[in-house]
Amino acid sequence: MADKSNQPEPNNARSGQKITVPYTGRSFEVIVIDPNGIAHGSPSVGLGFRMMEKYAGIPHATLSQRVVQIGDEIHLKSPSGNTFRVVQMKGSDGNNYNVVEARDWVELIQDWLLSPGKTSDIVKKKMMQFLFWFAVKGFYSSVYATIKGAYTSKDDRVLSQWMESRINGIYARNHYTDLLKDQGCASSQYAHWTDYVYLGLFGIRAAQMRKIWETVKGNPNIARNHIQESVGLEAVKYVEDLVLRVFVDNLQEAHDISIAQARKKYGLGSADLAA
Secondary structure: OOOHHHOOOOOOOOOOOEEEEEEOOEEEEEEEEEEEEEEOOEEEEEEEHHHHHHHHOOOHHHHHHOEEEEOOEEEEEOOOOOEEEEEEEEOOOOOEEEEEEHHHHHHHHHHHHHOOOOOOHHHHHHHHHHHHHHHHHHHHHHHHHHHHOOOOHHHHHHHHHHHHHHHHHHHHHHHHHHHHHHOOOOHHHHHHHHHHHHHHHHOOOHHHHHHHHHOOOOOHHHHHHOOOHHHHHHHHHHHHHHHHHHOOOOHHHHHHHHHHHHHHHOOOOOOOOOO
């Protein structure tokens, strides 16, 4: 939850002010660059180097080493040779910051990925994830505003929860499928274990459960037994992660233990959703 003491009064932003902004389930510490930078009463904001290290993975030291002077301005030079303006300013907390405007940060990450130089694979993955958060969240907020006439705080919370489940599940599953491969499973056998998890948790196969999640208006049985997609995906991720932790030499035993724990943790009760 954002720190309310670190929030501006409406239409009262000031240069250097630090603001905690919740975005895609995370909190970004942004700094106001210009209270009227976008339009009158609409401030431009930026992110400091340490915040970008935290969420985009580029080390603070690397960013600092790439600061160059061009005329009277300070810029950050990417591996491609392109430069992005840096505003050096004192924050409302009394600390000095190197701040790059938010739109420039997104462009910088894109530019860095296109010409990564010696950037490690781990950092590149974090940078791609950073762009993914911004793109999906921004697109859905515009869609909701168009459909519903407004993008509410409830919409934001639900969307953030869904995104976290999807994003975290992708990286956990990579390690899970590595385990299956190490145990001699061919790619065609991955679907067997996916269905094993879904049957254990929900009583139906993965394809059927996903179809339910995609259903806008289901029948009374689906409505009565419905499990929210974000909760279901979180339960699946939990099982796959726990399998990695409890596995000794028997895949089925590891899955059974993990499914039982997930059903208890997420209160899934009877696993028969198909009835």
